Amino acid sequence: MSEWPKEPKQLGKEHVRYDGPIKVSGRAKFASDIQPGGWLYGMMLRSKWPAARIVAIDLQPALRIPGINAAVVANDPPFIVRFYGQEIAAVAGVSKQACLDALRAIRVESEPLPFVVKEEAALSNASPHVFENQPNAGVPRVLQVGDPNAAFQSADKIVEGFFQTSVQLHHALETHGNTIQLNDDGLTCWASTQGISGVKDSLADNLGVPLDRVRVISEFMGGGFGAKNGAGVEGGLAARLSKEAGGKAVRLMLTRFDEALAVGNRPSSFQKVRLGAKRDGTLVAYQLDAFGTAGYASGGMTAAGGGGAGFPAPYIYQVPNSRVQQTTVAINAGSARAMRAPGHPQASFGMESIVDEMALALSMDPLELRIQNDPSEIRRQQFRIAGDRFGWKAKYRSPGASSGPVKSGVGCGGATWGGGGHGSEAEVQINPDGTVEVRCGTQDLGTGTKTLIAIVAAEVFSTETSAITVRIGDTAFPASGGSGGSTTAASVSPAVFDACQNALRDLSVASGLADPRGTNWGPATSRLRINPVVARGRWKDGLSGHGVGGVQMAEVAVDIETGFIRVNRIVCVQDCGLVVNRLAAISQINGGIIMGLGFALYEERIIDAATGVVLNPNFETYKLPGIADIPEIDIFLQDMPERGVIGIGEPVTVPTAAAIANAVSNAIGKRVTRLPISPAQILVLVGKVPRIPVGAPNGQTGA
Amino acid sequence: MVSALGNAAAVAQSAEALDNQKPVGPGPTKLVLQVNGTRQEIAVEPRETLLDVLRNRLQLTGAKEVCDRATCGGCTVLMNGQPIYACMKLAVEMEGQEILSVEGLGDQKNPTRVQRAFIECDALMCGYCTPGFVMSLTALFHEKKNPTQAEIKKACSGNLCRCGTYPHILKAAQKVVESG
Secondary structure, three states: OOOOOOOOOOOOEOOOOOOHHHHHOOOOOOHHHOOOOOOEEEEEEEOOOOOEEEEEEEOHHHHOOOOEEEEEEOOOOOEEEOOOOOEEEEEEEOOHHHHHHHHHHOEEEEEEOOOOOOHHHHHOOOOOOOOOOOOOEOOOEEEEEOOHHHHHHHOOEEEEEEEEEOOEOOOOOOOOEEEEEEEOOEEEEEEOOOOHHHHHHHHHHHHOOOHHHEEEEOOOOOOOOOOOOOOHHHHHHHHHHHHHOOOOOEEEEOOHHHHOOOOOOEOOEEEEEEEEEOOOOOEEEEEEEEEEOOOOOOOOOOOOOOOOOOOOOOOOOOOOEEEEEEEEEOOOOOOOOOOOOOOHHHHHHHHHHHHHHHHHHHOOOHHHHHHHHOOOHHHHHHHHHHHHHHOHHHHOOOOOOOOOOEEEEEEEEEOOEOOOOOOOEEEEEEOOOOOEEEEEEOOOOOOOHHHHHHHHHHHHOOOOHHHEEEEEOEOOOOEOOOOOOOOHHHHHHHHHHHHHHHHHHHHHHHHOOOOOOHHHHHHHHHOOOOOOEEEEEEOOOOOEOOOEOOEEEEEEEEEOOOOOEEEEEEEEEEEOEOOOEHHHHHHHHHHHHHHHHHHHHOOOOOEOOOOOOEOOOOOOOOOOOOHHHOOEEEEEEEOOHHHOEOOOOOHHHOOHHHHHHHHHHHHHOOOOOEOOOOHHHHHHHOOOOOOOOOOOOOOOOOO | OHHHHHHHHHHHHHHHHHHHOOOOOOOOEEEEEEEOOEEEEEEEOOOOEHHHHHHHHOOOOOOOOOOOOOOOOOOEEEEOOEEEEHHHOEHHHHOOOEEEOHHHOOOOOOOOHHHHHHHHOOOOOOOOOHHHHHHHHHHHHHHOOOOOHHHHHHHOOOOOOOOOOHHHHHHHHHHHHHHO
16 A cells, blocks of 8 residues: 655645646636637527427528538437427537527427426426426435334424425536537547546547547636536537538537536425434434436436435434435426535535424534534534634524524534545656656646646655646546546546656666655756656555545524625535645635535526526526625635545535525524525515415505 | 706717718728737627637637626726726727737736736636636726725626635735735
């Protein structure tokens, strides 16, 4: 088993980003910035029907538009589209304006079909079927542990609740898409992706190009969050357009509107939860009956997500007797994809809400109830550390206790995540002039992978990170796999460490110097003459770990006159094994918390039941957290270097929404049951919205 | 009431003035742009936005197309020192205006103090929104030497970041303030 240095000089320190200068100066070329000579603009035509039989597509009028070089159909008619926004055709031309004209010119003959876009409606027998002759509701997954019926009978307290979470969109700022050139020599793809290897495999397979003729490059990419794993329908269409346009490169990036329709989302959840406990606070019985939608299909299967709308339950706390039933229901909407900690934020919201209800029923401090029932020693410790930093004991008051119209409240929640490493490979080249190049077929989603590679290499060679050249994001380099499930740091760091150690050993042999580092570096490398040292390395057991906890606490202020919620402070205590770059780790944690804040308060894809159209496909109406929404964030990063490198991207987004929801409930003295927590929900909960009695004429409000 | 009528008359007059202008297009129109201190002579369709022209005709891809309708700030450039959404301006409107894009600030080796603060505070992750934030804050610091936290937030209120770098962007801005 390999081991990290006990007294590292680079690992765990604060390092600025390797590609900071090129990014802040606007010189970084993302997939959407690549412009090979003679490149064409690509755009897609999407279904305006939530369900329809596409009978015929006439591309000829589009091809007659000046400046249009190619047009292709997504499928040969007849075929059925099952959501508003499904791909129908694509065009390539010399400008965006020409493409817009061409898309308008395409003639589509269609027969609209009945559709359903609401989960509850889709469950009904009378509902239109998303797939013919197939029920919308999948076979429920049922899991029983122990004897829940007997345990509920023996419980001193039972609490119940019904909790909902909405469909959340990834909305990476760089949209999905690629610049692709397909000619007789082969295929080159500049992709905005989390997995260059996956894109290579899918394009080769889709287009029948041999793997040795496919190269995928992703030097810079503008965010993924789980939704950018394959080449996508858009990748296949861009390649076919390039071929049809005589081998000219085609840049086909989705529009912001497209992002809300067809390239993934976090499934919704509707959770009926029941929890039983003994008088002393011991949880004994749990029951969950849940459903949710992952869109028309069951959701993309990825390294990090199993597809469907299911989630882990009972979440993190030990309940010896449980019955869990979960159903994924199809609707006429775009399919889900893995989204940052798939399933966990939904699971966390339902569980942490009902645990808070139980604490109230038992007249216990919710923090103490959690510590009592949490089987993870690390997380129990984190709850205590967070409580001290936050000042929980002084701040926690009974629900709705604050006076005046602006109510303050506190809440907390915990997380778990696996992560861990997989078989990444890397290659190191030490040149005769002493320079070092590390090559790895991974990609940097903004997590700081390039920086991490430079840190590990600098550690082994006893040099500074500025002395290392890092090359990633190219399938010409040793394969490293996709970046998902918080596995990249734990996969790449060991592979680079191994490659550097092998290179150091080879340099020692080639130079005849026992330790070629430090002042020996120049003399050793100068003896290499024409042959640089090139060494490979592979992920090895012992350098990475898996399984982290994480606890967050939130303090909020809620104006019960307007329903406006202000998150004032978040405390986060997070373990992640051996920290490689403290600065980037803090950035990741900030990012996870802020995305969790969006899930808690703002983010919800809304589809109109009458038309099947997504009503908020842009940032005017789908609100992302902005700079003014950001609370004070206090992070305590627990160092556990003996556990090796563990990823951190996902666990940190899990408990934020639950902690905020509990804090809001604590503030107003009413249980929040639905995310996002809109001002309207607050006003309803505090009784500020006039109710209209059944049967009352319009315009007359009741008491 | 009188002033409302006066306004209506003014609007009617300017509409009439517009009607009397000779329309350009629909084909490419010759255009002279002043971008990053360089004179650029190009032919563009009148319906092309400043953002499209910067990115696709001048290869200045620092400004990003993220939403294409003035909600994210990814395309922020400065027009005569004022931050604007390049996606919301037609290129033909930009004649006679001084346009500054991120490429007109420092390069990798010579970053401006705003850019350097972004690097040092790790105020970027994927980096897609970064040029937009850099431009918004550059405009702010041109205008004010010691902006308050509230002014910094206001200057960035038209920019979105999905990676969640906001806390570090605030730190970077603070660093610029402290560096004087």
